[in-house]
Amino acid sequence: MNLDLQRVAYCSHALRPELALQTLAEILAVSDRNNARDRLSGVLLISRGRFFQVLEGARQDLDRTLRRIEADPRHRDIRFVSRQDIQTRLFDQWGMVAARITPSRQPEIDGVIDRCHTDPEAAIQAARALLDDQRAA
Secondary structure (H helix, E strand, C coil): CCCCEEEEEEEEEECCHHHHHHHHHHHHHHHHHHHHHHCCEEEEEEECCEEEEEEEEEHHHHHHHHHHHHHCCCEEEEEEEEEEECCCCCCCCCCCEECCCCCCCHHHHHHHHHHHHHCHHHHHHHHHHHHHHHHHC
16 A cells, blocks of 8 residues: 555646647647656546546655646646545556547536536546546447
């Protein structure tokens, strides 16, 4: 058991919502590389100019990454909605992954992001379920 392992979740808004999908591709490319280096795992959801991200890893690696996220000019209104010590990762198979945005998935992704403020733990579990459904399809 690693007592230093944590899960952090935040919500934010794209500074330029019209570029959100392009921004997603850029974020995923850089995040996957950085997260592999820092031994972080997680998921990023984006819809209608809103972000919901969950990151897991060692406290010091998360803190360093969160400072980069807070300084990132591509989004605003960052609100950390959850930070907790964990024993196991939910997103251990992914350095950084995003749910595929398709017309059929859009309402589900919107629902997860909507819940990030009111019930962040349910939103985290729902994000994992989206990835499981995506992988099974």
